[in-house]
Amino acid sequence: MDLKFLVGIFLAAILTENYILNKFLGICPFLGVSKKLNTAVGMSCAVTAVMVIATAVTWPVYTYVLVPNDLSYLQTIVFILIIAALVQLLEIILRKYMPPLYNALGIYLPLITTNCAVLGVTMLVLEKGAADPNFGYVASLVNAFGAGIGFLVAMVLFAGVRERLELCDIPKFLRGLPITLIAASLVAVSFLGFNGIVDRLTA
Amino acid sequence: MAKNLVHEFTKGIIKENPVLRLMLGTCATLAVTTAASNAIGMGLATTFVLVCSNAAISLLKKVIPDKVRIPAYITIIAGFVTIVQLLVKAFQPSLDKALGVFLPLIVVNCIILGRAEMYASKNRVLPSIVDGLGMGVGFTAALLAMGIIRELLGAGTVFGLPVLSGFMDPIIIFLLPPGGFFVFGILVAIAGKLSEEGKAPETMGCASCPLASSCSKLQEARKKEGVES
Numbered sequence: 001m002d003l004k005f006l007v008g009i010f011l012a013a014i015l016t017e018n019y020i021l022n023k024f025l026g027i028c029p030f031l032g033v034s035k036k037l038n039t040a041v042g043m044s045c046a047v048t049a050v051m052v053i054a055t056a057v058t059w060p061v062y063t064y065v066l067v068p069n070d071l072s073y074l075q076t077i078v079f080i081l082i083i084a085a086l087v088q089l090l091e092i093i094l095r096k097y098m099p100p101l102y103n104a105l106g107i108y109l110p111l112i113t114t115n116c117a118v119l120g121v122t123m124l125v126l127e128k129g130a131a132d133p134n135f136g137y138v139a140s141l142v143n144a145f146g147a148g149i150g151f152l153v154a155m156v157l158f159a160g161v162r163e164r165l166e167l168c169d170i171p172k173f174l175r176g177l178p179i180t181l182i183a184a185s186l187v188a189v190s191f192l193g194f195n196g197i198v199d200r201l202t203a
Numbered sequence: 204m205a206k207n208l209v210h211e212f213t214k215g216i217i218k219e220n221p222v223l224r225l226m227l228g229t230c231a232t233l234a235v236t237t238a239a240s241n242a243i244g245m246g247l248a249t250t251f252v253l254v255c256s257n258a259a260i261s262l263l264k265k266v267i268p269d270k271v272r273i274p275a276y277i278t279i280i281a282g283f284v285t286i287v288q289l290l291v292k293a294f295q296p297s298l299d300k301a302l303g304v305f306l307p308l309i310v311v312n313c314i315i316l317g318r319a320e321m322y323a324s325k326n327r328v329l330p331s332i333v334d335g336l337g338m339g340v341g342f343t344a345a346l347l348a349m350g351i352i353r354e355l356l357g358a359g360t361v362f363g364l365p366v367l368s369g370f371m372d373p374i375i376i377f378l379l380p381p382g383g384f385f386v387f388g389i390l391v392a393i394a395g396k397l398s399e400e401g402k403a404p405e406t407m408g409c410a411s412c413p414l415a416s417s418c419s420k421l422q423e424a425r426k427k428e429g430v431e432s
Contacts (some may be wrong), residue, residue, distance in 0.1 A: 018247040022380050024234035028313060073289060076307040084274050113277075116230045118312045123304050167343070173392050177226065181388030188381040 002108050004034055005134065006142045007052040012148025015194040018100025019117050019156040023124075024165060026117030030155065031180060033108075040155040050090065054083050055144035058122040059129075059137055079122055084113045121147045152170055158187055215337030221314045222345035223394035228314040232346055232382040234305050239362050242350030243343065244298040248306065249292060250339025252283045257323040257335035259283075264324050276319045277310070284310045286322045314342060345390070352386050353377045379404050 014112045024048070033043045058079050067071050091109045094102040114117060125140035152178050161183050221227045228249070235245045259279050260267075267275045288306055288400065292299045299306065309315070318338055323331040351361055358375030359367035376382045 004385035007365050024380065024383065025308075027229040027233060028226075031226070073285060074287065076285050076310055077278065080277055080281050080310050082275070084277060093389050113273075114311045114313060114316060116308045119311050120304055120308060123307060127304065174388075176395075178388040178395070181384050181391065185381040185384035185388065188379075188384055189376075192379060192381065 006139060008201070009135075009139055009142050010146040010149075011053060011201065012142050012198040014150035014153060015191070016196075017147075017196055018150045018191055019120065019147050020151060021184075021191045023120070025120040025149060026115055029115060029181065030158065030184070031177070034155050034158045037156065037159045037163070041104055041152070043108045043111075044148070044152035044155045046105040047112060047115060047117060047151050048145065050083070050087060050109075050112050050115075050118050051144045051148045051151075052141060053090070054079075054086055054118055055122050055125060055140055057086060059080055059125065059140050062126055066152055075123070079119060083118055083122070087113045117147070120202075154187070154191075158184065161187060166194040188191075208330065211330050211333045212337040212340075215339075215341035216344060217332070217341070217394070218398050219338075220341040220345055220398075221338050221392060222342055224398060225314075225317070226391075227317050228312045228342060229387070231305050231312055232349065233281075233380070233387060235302055236346055236349040236353055236383065236386075237357070237378050238301070238354050239347060239350040241298070241301045242253065242346035243307065244291075244295065245302055246339070246343025246346045248287045248302075248334065249309055249312060249314065249342055251287055252280065252309055253318060253339045253342075254288075254332055255283045256280045256315055257318055257331040258328055259288040260319045260323040261326060261328045261331035272324065273316075273320075276316060276324075280315050280319070281310045314338060334413050349383075349390060352390075353382060357382060407429055 003188070013019075017023060020027065020030045026112075029043055029047070034040045061078065061082065062072070062075060066074060066078065087109050093100075121144050125135075125143050128143070129135045129140060162180065165179060165183060174182070215221065217224075219225060222229070222232050223278065231245060231249070235241045256276070256279055260276055263275075263279075284307060288299075291302075291306060318335060323333050326334070355361055355366060356374050357379075359365060359371070359373040374382075377386065
């Protein structure tokens with residue numbers, strides 16, 4: 001496995017294929033918990049952990065159980081159930097063995113089951129794997145981790161933007177969500193600037 | 204009864220429009236509205252799932268134990284989503300390609316779980332079906348409005364027919380992610396203005412998230428623990 005290839009996947013997942021700003025996955029937490037920096041970081045860490053663990057489980061299940069038995073059409077049901085079970089399990093384990101971490105991240109866990117970014121990443125890595133035979137298990141895990149870090153980057157950047165917005169004099173009918181979305185649009189414009197940068201770096 | 208049903212149907216279209224007022228299903232709204240035809244396809248697929256899952260959950264509301272209701276709902280919804288996936292793949296392969304991963308992602312569209320939790324689990328079958336239909340139509344209408352605006356400004360066409368050719372050049376950024384956020388923000392502002400004159404639009408739909416109750420409960424529990432320890 002080529003290290004350059006993996007670094008390229010990792011950077012691409014953060015910058016050019018950012019799950020929030022480019023693929024529109026996980027918009028609900030992006031708008032909902034990005035008001036304060038510390039909640040934004042907590043949520044993103046929980047999402048990153050669940051993304052990596054979910055990919056680690058769904059990839060072998062799909063490749064070695066569903067595909068050989070001709071059951072790949074069950075992908076949606078099986079994946080969402082795996083994610084729901086994993087989130088529950090993670091919550092129980094954290095509560096039992098790592099109470100400080102549970103106190104920090106636990107409240108975000110129930111919200112993650114229905115986070116489309118998690119289900120999205122488990123499906124998109126399989127799509128990529130189907131298109132490119134080099135894109136195996138390790139690459140999928142790296143991609144999932146990068147997607148989580150990209151989520152973190154977007155959340156942290158946007159939390160900063162929103163803290164600024166609080167102090168601004170906004171036209172009345174744009175107050176609240178509309179101005180937040182327009183600010184998100186401007187942050188997304190800045191991420192468009194990364195287009196092509198990863199291909200150049202790793203070429 | 205009939206009047207009530209009409210109310211259940213119409214409330215989803217503007218007043219409680221799931222996308223523009225309740226802020227549910229934003230991911231799908233932003234992602235698939237680069238063309239009006241995709242918006243309609245996504246809207247119809249979601250409406251189908253919404254109506255079927257509302258009906259099924261309303262029928263099963265006494266059978267499903269309260270503790271495992273969320274996983275049970277998700278399983279029911281995932282079943283209907285798989286049906287839609289197979290149907291679209293068989294009869295509309297081009298739509299399947301255009302929607303891509305967002306077709307299976309209907310399963311985590313908060314509109315469906317939200318209506319299951321807020322409406323279908325408490326009401327009878329017929330009102331639940333009508334509620335699902337109304338919400339589905341509201342979702343489709345919002346998607347269609349966004350799809351038309353983005354396609355018109357970004358590509359100069361509507362449903363693939365050239366409208367603006369020779370009149371003005373397409374503004375490609377409306378097809379890119381930033382344009383999606385921007386058009387959505389403006390539409391939310393307009394819907395807020397239309398439905399409640401003068402009152403600022405709702406800030407965030409975290410309260411309408413189906414898991415908000417458990418989430419805030421956990422937060423309260425955490426606070427209590429903090430006080431005690």
